[in-house]
Each structure stands twice: as structure tokens, then as C-alpha cells.
Amino acid sequence: MTVTSKFNQLVREEPDPIVKTMSLYAQDPSPNKVDVSIGVYKSESGGPYLFPCVAEAKKILAANDPGHNYTNMQGIPEFLEGARRAAFGEKYASEGKLASLQTISGTGALHMAFLFLREAGYTNYYLGVPSWSNYVSMVEHVGGKVTTFNHYREDTKDVDFDSVVATLESAPADSVFIFQTCCHNPTGADYTQEQWTKIAELVKQRSIIPLLDTAYQGFSSGDKEKDAWAIRHFYELGIEFVVSQSFSKNLGLYGERVGAMHAVVQDKEFVPNAQSTLVALFRSECSFAPAFGARVASIVFQSPELQKVWREDVANITKRLKSVRQKVLERLTKLQTPGTWDNVIKQEGLFWYSGLTPAQNDRLISKHSVYSTSIGRVNIAGLSDANINYFCDAVDEVVRAIN
Amino acid sequence: MYRTSLLKQTARPSVRVSTRQFSVLNNQVRKWSEIPLAPPDKILGISEAYNKDANTSKINLGVGAYRDNSGKPIIFPSVKEAEKILLASEVEKEYTGITGSKKFQNAVKGFVFNNSGKDVNGQQLIEQNRIVTAQTISGTGSLRVIGDFLNRFYTNKKLLVPKPTWANHVAVFKDAGLEPEFYAYYETSKNDLDFANLKKSLSSQPDGSIVLLHACCHNPTGMDLTPEQWEEVLAIVQEKNFYPLVDMAYQGFASGNPYKDIGLIRRLNELVVQNKLKSYALCQSFAKNMGLYGERTGSISIITESAEASQAIESQLKKLIRPIYSSPPIHGSKIVEIIFDEQHNLLNSWLQDLDKVVGRLNTVRSKLYENLDKSSYNWDHLLKQRGMFVYTGLSAEQVIKLRNDYSVYATEDGRFSISGINDNNVEYLANAINEVVKQ
Secondary structure (H helix, E strand, C coil): CCCCCCCCCCCCCCCCHHHHHHHHHHHCCCCCCEECCCCCCECCCCCECCCHHHHHHHHHHHHCCCCCCCCCCCCCHHHHHHHHHHHHHHHHHCCCCEEEEEEEHHHHHHHHHHHHHHHCCCCEEEEEECCCCHHHHHHHHCCCEEEEEECEECCCCEECHHHHHHHHHHCCCCCEEEEECCCCCCCCCCCCHHHHHHHHHHHHHCCCEEEEEECCCCCCCCCHHHHCHHHHHHHHCCCCCEEEEECCCCCCCHHHCEEEEEEECCCHHHHHHHHHHHHHHHHCCCCCCCHHHHHHHHHHHHCHHHHHHHHHHHHHHHHHHHHHHHHHHHHHHHHCCCCCCCHHHHCCCCEEECCCCHHHHHHHHHHHCEECCCCCEEEHHHCCCCCHHHHHHHHHHHHHHCC | CCHHHHHCCCCCCCCCCCCCCHHHHHHHHHHHCCCCCCCHHHHHHHHHHHHHCCCCCCEECCCCCCCCCCCCCCCCHHHHHHHHHHHHHCCCCCCCCCCCCHHHHHHHHHHHHCCCCCCHHHHHHHHCCCEEEEEEEHHHHHHHHHHHHHHHHCCCCEEEEEECCCHHHHHHHHHCCCEEEEEECEEHHHCEECHHHHHHHHHCCCCCCEEEEECCCCCCCCCCCCHHHHHHHHHHHHHCCCEEEEEECCCCCCCCCCCCCCHHHHHHHHHHHCCCCCCEEEEEECCCCCCCHHHCEEEEEEECCCHHHHHHHHHHHHHHHHHHHCCCCHHHHHHHHHHHCHHHCCHHHHHHHHHHHHHHHHHHHHHHHHHCCCCCCCCCHHHHCCCCEEECCCCHHHHHHHHHHHCEECCCCCEEEHHHCCCCCHHHHHHHHHHHHHC
């Protein structure tokens, strides 16, 4: 070929690590293979799971088909109202202090939060690590800077709260702290209410802007209201902050891309500024957020019966996750696997931050066809009675083989 | 603390000035409204004013979506059918890929580039893995992603857009870091293409610029180039080594048949296969031609020099999209997949649905023309224009007069959405226009 490409300076990028893991899993012919990688809830049978409340809402939507017209740039009003209520509770959601935008699920909500904060002059970020791998590249994508601190202690396998406090005490004013409200990804190690109280105190004192990312609301305690405690506490204290919210997990609407971003503006006079800024920013990104998933969610939000079904769905999922965690601990205890493993029941949500090393993880894949992530994050939902013992035996083998 | 609070403390001398204020944001919004054509808030303002108007004869010509003869939005029957199939078969909602599913990508490739199996060049490019297709957040999202992509990897930031063009083009590309500049396209005083100046202004631009081409139903003028004129433009593109970026939002609305509206694409493919053009990119959506507006279903495709280049480009697209929104929404794309999946036999009914929609637009266009007074104004341009809009050539003053005196609501650039016109109001509208033009 004689022409040189106009894109000849491009190099081939490594695929997202988790995507790579998933394609390896797909190619693996082993009948015993176990997928505990990507953060998607699986049913007891190991298959995908459609929330009963969503299945019902889809039927209602089909029977009252609103068509596919453009929605509002801000988002579908009923959806936003429900999203606000889910995060902030009935009372605070109706006080008029929130600027809200329907977004392309959680990633889109974070992206809009970063853009919004940049418009308001805030580009200096703090992030507890380890953390969801996308945060840093997302902040850098919009020209922000990320400083990391320890969220987690490998030795205690728990939150490193001293590090959190020290960082809040030393970070410059107007820094943005990214916090996950519950089911911390990937460690599953959440803050207690006392710890949140201390964080809120420091945030106020030191003029910090919190960005609360809530991707798994309900999966920690089984109760969506309880899992929103931090958001409501910050609101009560008169703090101004941003919430990024996803319904991918707690309504199982992953691929439909259903989420929202809320800015808490304590001085109502400036809510329209924030609101119009969000719409203007969104206009040059994608104009409108997709309608279908948000309509399904709206139906759930607006129907008291489906709300009830939704609460039960979330409670049942959490119950199953907790029972899987218990069974993993029991099996590893029975096998007398070297090490302490009670973090599996202490951690919350979909993930068990196992502490397995990359080498042990590689062996899990090559010798046992067990696909976790290289950082040792195990999606507990990928386990069920059919494969828990196989999985635990594999963990036991790699821990004994490599240490 | 937000600036919102700081603003309240202006009396205190210690207020930091290094952070930007929310008022700065407003300046930016104001700047956007200087862009030619109506920015979104204006259109919303028009709709609001329309909704409040008590006149029972009022007409809304601002809507950008299709309405039937009774003024109502429609669901394409073929789309409804596809949704039924989806509802009955869907058992999960898990994420699609960062750039969408292979099935969707292949459907788009077959539809747009291969003319459903009838375009030799397109077929060759597909078989050689020289087309990278990514599902995006409809048309806006596709423009934004390609804008970001070109800003990162292309050698030139200058992007040439026709004057006039869709208002959001300029905003999206500027926001993505490119430098949009107009090339001559339309002469409002003559209500016609200004082809001589179009060529002249393109020829005067620096080599290697990016050039935005509307594939069909130019928005907002509705005035497209003839195949002969495209030849001349593509000769300039080759000579100047421009990078063609094609926007195709209305495939099917020019002729009623989507396969007839891809002449430009087919010619570009031919040039690529002949090695006369290295690469080009296409943004398209199913918002209009399947009526999937709110579901946000569209794509970008980049035609590359080799399968190897395709792999690099695809990996960079994924890296770009992942920190913006991770993956696109699936409902609309699954509908598209079903419509193009032969086992469901829906393709022909969709083509018929689309033909019917375009048929109505053309009928209304002719009816409006018939009822307009040709003695005081030459309306022949109406019949040359294609698509959802009539670009009337009326002045902002005339548009405002139509609004105030006749409750006819349109944007001040004189772009009328034909969707708002039907058998019941076409005569009223024509009469109002005639009166305003006479004055």
C-alpha cells in the first residue's frame, strides 16, 4: 500500500483488563469454568438475572407505549424525581436544592460530574485506592488531576481510616474527594456511620467538595434507604456536593444505561445556574440520555406495588450474596486454607477483595479456569451452590502452591 | 465550598478570585446563542410560547421530529413489531460492548456501506476489515466521539462546516477541541446553493483540513448537491488532501429509499478502493429514519487503510469512550438488530413505513407550494429542498410577525419543520405567509 495513514501515529491499545478476562473466559472450553470477574449480578443458577419489578415494568410500558420521541435534555421528569427520591429521600428530594441530569448510567453521571465541577473551577481530585479502575482515566480525560491516598489496609483487610482522615486534614481547600457510598468497588470495605460523620465534619471544616458515587445502593444492607445514609447526612449538614447515581446494578438495567447526576446547591437561588450548566454541557456531549431504561425505572418509581417488589428484589439479592459469603468462609475454614479469610463476610456488596496475588490469580485461571480480576477482586454473585466448593478448592490450591 | 456560597460573601475582602463563578457559565451559554441557527433554549422557548398560545389555529413549526397528518408523533409499525419480539425474547439487560454489539455493527455496515449486498466496493472494504463501526449515543454522540478522536489523533484541528449548518455541529466540535470554520454553501438572498463560492471557499482552505459533508437532506437548508456537483467537491477533497467527515442524519428522507440516499458514501468507498482517498468517517443515526429519537441509537464508522489500522483505531475508540460513558444503550440497538435480522422479515415493512413518512412530507411540501402566492415571491426553492424542513428564506422579522399575528411558531432563521404542517392547516399557513410576504 502506497499511502501512509493519517492516523499512523496511533498505537494499538491494550483492551480494558476486565474485557480481556471476559474474552479469555468465553474461549475457555472447561466445563467447570467459573466467571467471577465483571460486576454484574448473577442468579443462583449462574445465569443473567432480570429483576421481577423490571420485567413487570416492561410489560406496563409496552401496554402504554409512549413511543420513542425525544425526551427532555435534562431527562425524563418522572425519572429524575424518582432518582432524587431514591438518593435523598422524600423530604430532601422535594426541597428544591437539587440540580439533576439524566445521564448515560453511572459512568456518564461521573463524566458529567467531572465536567460540571470543572466548569465551576474545581479540578483537583483525591481518590482512595484501590478503587474502580476507570476513575483516574475519567478525571484525566477532562483535564483534572488525581492524588491518591490509601482507602484500604492490606494487613487488616479493612478501611484505612487514619489515612482518610489525614488526607482530608491536609488536602487544599476546594479539592474534590471521590467517595463511594456503599459496597466499595473493589474492596467491599465501607465506612461506618461514625466514620462518615467524621468525614462530613472534616469536609465542612476544610471546605472540601465531596463527590458521592452510588452504584450499588441497597446491596450493602439490603435496604436502599439505609445505604443512602451518607448522602442524606451530608445534605442535612448543609454541605454542597455532587452525587453520581447508577441503576445498573440495583435495577439490573446495565445495558440500558440508566443513571443520574445531582448537584446539591444549598442556596436555592443558584440551582437554575447549576441546572442550565448541566443541560448546556450535556448538549454538546450527547443531547439526550436514552429513554427506554429510564421509562422502565420511572414506572417502578411511581408504582407503590412495584416499589415494594423492588425492595424485596434488592433484599433477596443481598441475602443471597451474604449466604454465598458465609459458605465461602465455611469451606475455606474447613479446608484450613493458610491465611485469614473472614474479610469475605465483613465486606459488603458484589465484591470480595480476596487478597490473592496476581500470580495466584493467574494460576486460578490457568490451572482451574476460575476467572477473577488480576487485583484479586472476586464477584461473589458468580458463585452458587453448584460451584462454591470447586471455587474454594481452587483458591486453596493456589494459596498453597504460591505464597 | 461552592462558588454559590462565596458569591453571597462579596462584602468580605478575602473572597478568592481564582475559582470561576457560575456567572461565567452564563456568559458561555450566551456566547452559544450567537451561533447561527436556533440554539436549543430558543427552540424550547418557541415550544413553550406555542403551548401557552390560546389561538386554536396555532401551528408549531419548530419540532425536529416527525408528526403524522393529525399532528401526532408516530411509532413506526415495523419498530413496534420489533419491540414485541424483543419483549418476548429478552431475558437480561447486561452491558453491550464499549462500541456496541458485533451484530449491531454488522447491521450498520451491511446497511450503509454494502447497500445490503449490492455495493462491490463497500463489500470489499467490509471483507478486508477496513471499516471500524462503533455504536454511539445517537447522532450527537457520534459527532462528539469522532470530534474527540480527531482532536487526539488527526494532524489538523481545522474543521470546515457548511454555512449554514446544524447549530450543534459547531458547539459539539468546538467543545471537542476542534476549530470549526464555515465554508460557503447557501445564498439566502437567492434561496439557492452557492456552488461557485462553495468550491472557491473550500479550495482556499489549508491542505489536510477536516471537511464536514451532509450526506443528504442538508440541515437546515434541505438543499443537496447533485452527483455532478459532488464529483467536483470530491476532486477538491482529493486535491487538498481533506479528511471527509460525513454526517448522515436523514438517510432515506431525500428519496424515500435509504439505499438511494447513500450515493456519496458509495462514491467515497469507490475512491478508497481505488486508493485515491485514504480514509474517511461517517456519523449516522436511526433517530429519524426509524423514529428512534429518544432511544439514542446511532454510530460512527471510520474507513481505514488496512485491517491492522482498523485494530489500532478500534482500540483507541474504546479507550476514548470508556471514560465518557462506558457503553451505549441497548434498547434502540436491539430494535435495529431485529429489523435487519432476516429471520424476522421486518426489513421490507420498515422500508415501507419510511417511504410513507417521506411521502407525506413531500405531499405537504407540494401542497404548501401550491397554496403560496408566487406572484409576490419566488417559491421554487421549496420544491428543490429535501427532508424534514422547508428553508423558507423568510427574514427574522417576517418569522416574528408570523408568530405575533398568526400564531405560527418557527425559528428565526426561517426553517420550518414540515412535520407541523398537515391537511388541516396548510392553507391557513400559506395564507399567513402570503400576507406577511406582501407587507
